[in-house]
Amino acid sequence: MKLTLLRRSPVLLAALAACLAAGCGAKPVEVAPVMGKLTLNGKPLGKHRVEFVPEEPTGDRFLRSIAETDDKGQFTLMCDNGQPGAVVGWHKVVIAPIRFRGRAEEYPFAADNPNQPRRSTAGDVPTAGKLALYSSPGSTPERREVKAGDNVIEIALTN
Numbered sequence: 277m278k279l280t281l282l283r284r285s286p287v288l289l290a291a292l293a294a295c296l297a298a299g300c301g302a303k304p305v306e307v308a309p310v311m312g313k314l315t316l317n318g319k320p321l322g323k324h325r326v327e328f329v330p331e332e333p334t335g336d337r338f339l340r341s342i343a344e345t346d347d348k349g350q351f352t353l354m355c356d357n358g359q360p361g362a363v364v365g366w367h368k369v370v371i372a373p374i375r376f377r378g379r380a381e382e383y384p385f386a387a388d389n390p391n392q393p394r395r396s397t398a399g400d401v402p403t404a405g406k407l408a409l410y411s412s413p414g415s416t417p418e419r420r421e422v423k424a425g426d427n428v429i430e431i432a433l434t435n
Contacts, residue, residue, distance in 0.1 A: 305363050306364040307361045307362065308424055308426070308427055309352075309361040310328070310341065310361045311427070311428055312430055313349045313431070314351060314431045315433065317433075317434055318432070320348045320349030321433070322345050322348065323345065325343070325372050326344075326351050326370075326371055327341070327372075328341040328353060328363075328420065328422070329367055329368045329369075329370060330362075331367060334363050337356070341353040341361065341362035361422070365421070365422060366420075366421050367420055368418070368419060369418035369419065369420055369431060370410060370412060371410040371411070371416070371431070372407065410433070418433075
């Protein structure tokens with residue numbers, strides 16, 4: 277009686293067989309820890325966002341990884357799924373200045389009156405024009421491979 281539904285529905289039986297043969301269900305995506313350093317002309321590039329965008333599909337959910345560089349240009353990637361690191365495989369590397377909100381004296385690139393609160397734009401950052409090429413997955417020439425295990429990735433830009 278339990279197999280009656282399967283015997284009566286050849287379509288259901290065929291779908292079940294196809295799933296079993298193909299390995300039905302989402303294959304888990306492998307994520308590996310990634311830390312690194314971003315430099316421009318040999319100097320640490322702080323206050324920038326580093327984004328790793330996978331070149332291959334990452335299952336049913338797109339999993340990119342993002343980090344912000346500290347004053348030493350160091351970063352540690354965090355994947356969209358909450359895991360530290362990035363999906364194993366090749367990535368386009370997107371780099372952009374962090375848009376900053378707050379008082380000008382808190383922002384090292386400010387050239388205006390430090391007593392005036394303001395919202396900065398990418399134009400406030402001296403690297404904004406130099407790094408425009410790196411600001412989207414479609415234009416960036418930077419590619420990096422994330423391998424299984426710990427990854428330390430140096431991104432050395434020049435202009």
